[in-house]
Amino acid sequence: MGTGRLYAAVAAGGFRRYATYRTATAAGVFTNTVFGVILAYTYLALWHERPHLGGYDQAQALTYVWIGQALLVVVSVMGGGFEDELMERIRTGDIAIDLYRPADLQLWWLAGDLGRALFQLLARGVIPMAAGALLFPLALPTRPGTWLAFLVAVVLGTVVSFAIRFLIALTAFWLMDGAGVAQVSWITATFCSGMLLPLNVFPGVLGEIVRALPWASLIQAPADILLGAADPLTVYARQLLWAAALLTAGRLLQSAATRRVVVVGG
Amino acid sequence: MxxxxxxxxxxxxxxxxxxxxxxxxxxxxxxxxxxxxxxxxxxxxxxxxxxxxxxxxxxxxxxxxxxxxxxxxxxxxxxxxxxxxxxxxxxxxxxxxxxxxxxxxxxxxxxxxxxxxxxxxxxxxxxxxxxxxxxxxxxxxxxxxxxxxxxxxxxxxxxxxxxxxxxxxxxxxxxxxxxxxxxxxxxxxxxxxxxxxxxxxxxxxxxxxxxxxxxxxxxxxxxxxxxxxxxxxxxxxxxxxxxxEVGDSERTLVVDLERELPPIEVPPARVVRVEGSRQWLAFPASESAAPLVARVAAEYPLVDLSVREPDIEAVIAKMYAGQAGQAERAVS
Amino acid sequence: MAEATADEAVAGPEPSYGRVREGLRAYRLIIAMWIRSTMAYRASFVMSTLANLVATALDFVAILLMFSQVDVLGGYRLPEVAFLYGLSATAFGLADLTIGSMDRLGRRVRDGTLDTLLVRPAPVLAQVAADRFALRRLGRVTQGACVLGYALAVLPIAWTPLKAAMIPLMLLSGGLIFCAVFVAGAAFQFVAQDASEVQNSFTYGGQTLLQYPPSVFAKDLVRGVTFVLPLAFVNWLPAVYVLGRPYPLGLPAWVAFTPPLVAAGCCALAGLAWRTGLRSYRSTGS
CATH class of the missing domain: 3.40.50.300 (P-loop containing nucleotide triphosphate hydrolases)
Structure with a gap:
């Protein structure tokens, strides 16, 4: 099997694996919609007080809420992707088997995670967004090109998110209990991704810092493209930079970890 | 029952x-x-x-x-x-x-x-x-x-x-x-x-x-x-x-003969398998093996023999098959 | 049970205890076991409680960020919103602490471990509620209580004994209302085992909703959480009385004092839902 075909198969596996949980998916769509409604009203109140806060008008602010709900699971802001399994494999030592597989560890898990993300985008992205559009006046673009540009940013965002979670998961090689690190990770992601509030609403220096961090690639970056609030190329450049840097860091950590496994004899 | x-x-x-x-x-x-x-x-x-x-x-x-x-x-x-x-x-x-x-x-x-x-x-x-x-x-x-x-x-x-x-x-x-x-x-x-x-x-x-x-x-x-x-x-x-008994099960008599022979005939046992000079004979579990062994020894050049008890799993499987057969017969 | 007498004589008299008392006893025994085990790793407990506190504080950070840009939200100032937030978060935190594990019911049905609870001499509800009792959830309660404390310290309320009594009353009945939601959600999982997230909509979603003033939301939504799923009784209605704010939906002033009744009603309905769910499980064994 060609390398490309192998990873495509892994991605398809990731997709199918999540596609089997129908009830859970339906329940998740419902939850995203409920939270979307609640947040939409709080944003309405906020933009009612400050009509052009963060450079968004009211419709853009509402759209931002639903983008957030649509992408929350896709880019795994709060975890729940491959990392739990990878950590478990490291903890139990099964990782040794993965390391001797004729496939690259990082690419293998990335392919699976992209498959998962695609399923989540179709199932848990589209429906809440449609519900939001029905319930609130959203500022959705009409040009297909904008949607396409948005999707590219979503893919890049997922890759950045993957790269972060891969690093987190690898800490399990050194730490007995990865749960704490994972928790710190999702708290940071929630705060810095724009899930809580658009990052351009964050005041002063704090705003500048969070906008420069990698987590901005997850929600804020795709949202800005869909809302026409940022130039796609600039956004991509930043996402690519973070993706490259974090994936490289992941590789370095992986090879350090591999050496460790070899030494320990696991 | x-x-x-x-x-x-x-x-x-x-x-x-x-x-x-x-x-x-x-x-x-x-x-x-x-x-x-x-x-x-x-x-x-x-x-x-x-x-x-x-x-x-x-x-x-x-x-x-x-x-x-x-x-x-x-x-x-x-x-x-x-x-x-x-x-x-x-x-x-x-x-x-x-x-x-x-x-x-x-x-x-x-x-x-x-x-x-x-x-x-x-x-x-x-x-x-x-x-x-x-x-x-x-x-x-x-x-x-x-x-x-x-x-x-x-x-x-x-x-x-x-x-x-x-x-x-x-x-x-x-x-x-x-x-x-x-x-x-x-x-x-x-x-x-x-x-x-x-x-x-x-x-x-x-x-x-x-x-x-x-x-x-x-x-x-x-x-x-x-x-x-x-x-x-x-x-x-x-x-x-x-x-x-219920399972209508069979025991197996394994006989080693002096040489390769066509399937031997000792009713009610029947040969179920032949491998070189060795033959497997199935007979009802309810029957005693002694007369059968005596007849084989008398009529054929016997070297060695052993009796195998039925496997319970097979017994149960057979019992199910028997019941299903009965049910089918009752329907038709 | 005439036929039982012969065996009774052998086994000795069977003590008869009330179901509720038996349930509380089992609950107490199980959580005591979990607390003992948690306390064996004190450092880990402190860390996870702190993490819980920080994680749950994110909601309030969002509110603070909002108020870094505006002075009022839906006509409420920060201390007033903090008051609503503190009540909602603390009440929810108490429910989450006591029976937050209920949302694992679906998983237990799926993997069959619910059966192991059914063969023990204690009510299943108590066993499920106490399962994996996580003391670290005190983090949320603490965080909510801190915000509430801040609100009480800065709010210029003309305190009367009645208003003061409203605070514990709200936390208690609010906690019970959320408990009822947890139980009803778990009962729903007897039918739909993978649907634990639906429950999140009403528990986590509900507490998020209640952190903001009712004036922020559409009338229909407020109607829904007043008359259908009575979350408004957790804090909104009693809190507007304490704050001296206009009542949502033009409701009469006395509704502020009804939370205990509403909580009792919710618990009764949730108990009924639970019994129905358990009965259906025991007839289908799904």
Whole structure:
């Protein structure tokens, strides 16, 4: 099997694996919609007080809420992707088997995670967004090109998110209990991704810092493209930079970890 | 066959039924409803102190029966009593008097040391302190749990965990112990330990034991009585030996001849396999092998021979086949 | 039970305890076991509680960020919103602490471990509620209580004994209302085992909703959480009385004092739902 075909198969596996949980998916769509409604009203109140806060008008602010709900699971802001399994494999030592597989560890898990993300985008992205559009006046673009540009940013965002979670998961090689690190990770992601509030609403220096961090690639970056609030190329450049840097860091950590496994004899 | 004794058994089932509505997904949103008789009018009685094997293929209704006996499931029909208690109505009252071991899932608290589960059982079942200590000591000794008490359950091996589970089910001196696949996945040594313990428990305490199993050695070594269930119906209830007759089973005579010969003829035995100078002859298990051996020795150049007992698994399979054949004949 | 007498004589008299008392006893025994085990790893407990505190504080950070840009939200100032937030978060935190594990019911049905609870001599509800009792959830309660404390310290309320009594009353009945939602959600999982997230909509979603003033939301939504799923009784209605704010939906003033009744009603309904769910499980064994 060609390398490309192998990873495509892994991605398809990731997709199918999540596609089997129908009830859970339906329940998740419902939850995203409920939270979307609640947040939409709080944003309405906020933009009612400050009509052009963060450079968004009211419709853009509402759209931002639903983008957030649509992408929350896709880019795994709060975890729940491959990392739990990878950590478990490291903890139990099964990782040794993965390391001797004729496939690259990082690419293998990335392919699976992209498959998962695609399923989540179709199932848990589209429906809440449609519900939001029905319930609130959203500022959705009409040009297909904008949607396409948005999707590219979503893919890049997922890759950045993957790269972060891969690093987190690898800490399990050194730490007995990865749960704490994972928790710190999702708290940071929630705060810095724009899930809580658009990052351009964050005041002063704090705003500048969070906008420069990698987590901005997850929600804020795709949202800005869909809302026409940022130039796609600039956004991509930043996402690519973070993706490259974090994936490289992941590789370095992986090879350090591999050496460790070899030494320990696991 | 059900042999309901006049003085009333300890466990009594009278035409007990369990019907499920099973939904099967047939399309993206479509599904199909089907009624399944998991247990179909089963009657039997188990006396106090009996040790009974309850066997049958997967999905035959074994676990459903156990779940009704413990009060987990409510029967759809019929009458069921354990120690005079209707399990589904007085589940918690019955719980104090029975012990249950599910082979595939533990009743212990997964993340906590074994001893924590036992301490909780002590309080939850209101076991008098002295009794608790005696029972725990006994279980720890016989089931070799010393050294495991402070280990979190999830770190125990399957065999250790199973022994831990059996101890947990016995701390409150249950009058009846249900074991659902108690030796599944265990190694030979663990199996032997578990069997020895159960035998001793039954002999010393008179605890009634009902066990479902796939492992026919469990039955052979533990149970004087066996019940076979398939498709929710009781197919056989009696001593293990009797299974062979009902199952219309055959023994095999393996003969080594001096040279290669065409299949030999010694009715009612028939040759089922020939391999060089060795031939396999099948004959009804109910017949004695002696006259057959004598005839073979007299008529053919015999070098060596042996008799193989039927495999119980094959016996049961054959019994099912026979029943199905009868049913078909009845229909046509 | 005439036929039982013979065996009774052998087994000795069966003590009869009330179901509720038996349930509370089992609950207490199980959580005591979990607390003991948690306390064996004190450092880990402190860390996870702190993490819980920080994680749950994110909601309030969002509110603070909003108020870094505006002075009022839906006509409420920060201390007033903090008051609503503190009440909602603390009440929810109490429910989450006591029976937050209920959302694992679906998983237990799926993997069959619910059966192991059904063969023990204690009510299943108590066993499920106490399962994996996580003391670290005190983090949320602490965090909510801190915000509430801040609100009480800075709010210029003309305190009367009645108003003061409203605070514990709200936390208690609010906690009970959320408990009822947890139980009803778990009962729903008997039917739909993978649907634990639906429950999140009403528990986590509900507490998020209640952190903001009712004036922020559409009338229909407020109607829904007043008359259908009575979350408004957790804090909104009693809090507007304490704050001296206009009542939502033009409701009469006395509704502020009804939370205990509403909580009792919710618990009764949730108990009914639970019994129905458990009965259906025991007849289908799904």
């Amino acid at each position: 059900d042999g309901a004794s006049v003085d009333g058994g300890f466990i009594e089932l009278e035409r007990v039924e369990k019907v499920f509505d099973v939904r099967r997904r047939t399309g993206f949103l479509k599904s199909e409803r089907r009624r399944v008789r998991a247990v179909d009018s089963i009657s039997f009685t188990v006396a106090r102190g009996e040790m009974v094997g309850y066997i049958g293929p997967n999905g035959a209704g074994k676990s459903t029966t156990i779940k009704m006996l413990t009060g987990i499931l409510t029967p759809s029909g019929g009458r069921l009593r354990v120690a005079g208690i209707d399990p589904s109505r007085e589940r918690t009252r019955l719980a104090r008097r029975i012990g249950v071991v599910f082979g595939q899932r533990t009743t212990l608290w997964w993340d906590l040391p074994l001893i924590d589960s036992y301490r909780l059982m002590h309080r939850m079942y209101r076991i008098p302190d002295l009794r608790y200590r005696q029972n725990l000591d006994r279980c720890v000794e016989l089931l070799e749990l010393r050294g495991l008490l402070d280990v979190p359950v999830r770190q125990l091996s399957l065999g250790q965990r199973m022994r831990g589970d059996i101890a947990a089910a016995l701390l409150h001196d249950p009058e009846v112990l249900y074991l659902d696949e108690p030796t599944i996945g265990l190694d030979v040594i663990s199996k032997a330990k578990v069997r020895d313990f159960l035998r001793e428990l039954n002999a010393e305490r008179g605890t009634t034991v009902l066990l479902t199993t796939h492992d026919l050695q469990d039955i052979e070594q533990l149970c004087s009585r066996v019940m076979v269930i398939d498709h929710g119906r009781l197919m056989y209830d009696g001593p293990l030996a009797g299974l062979h």
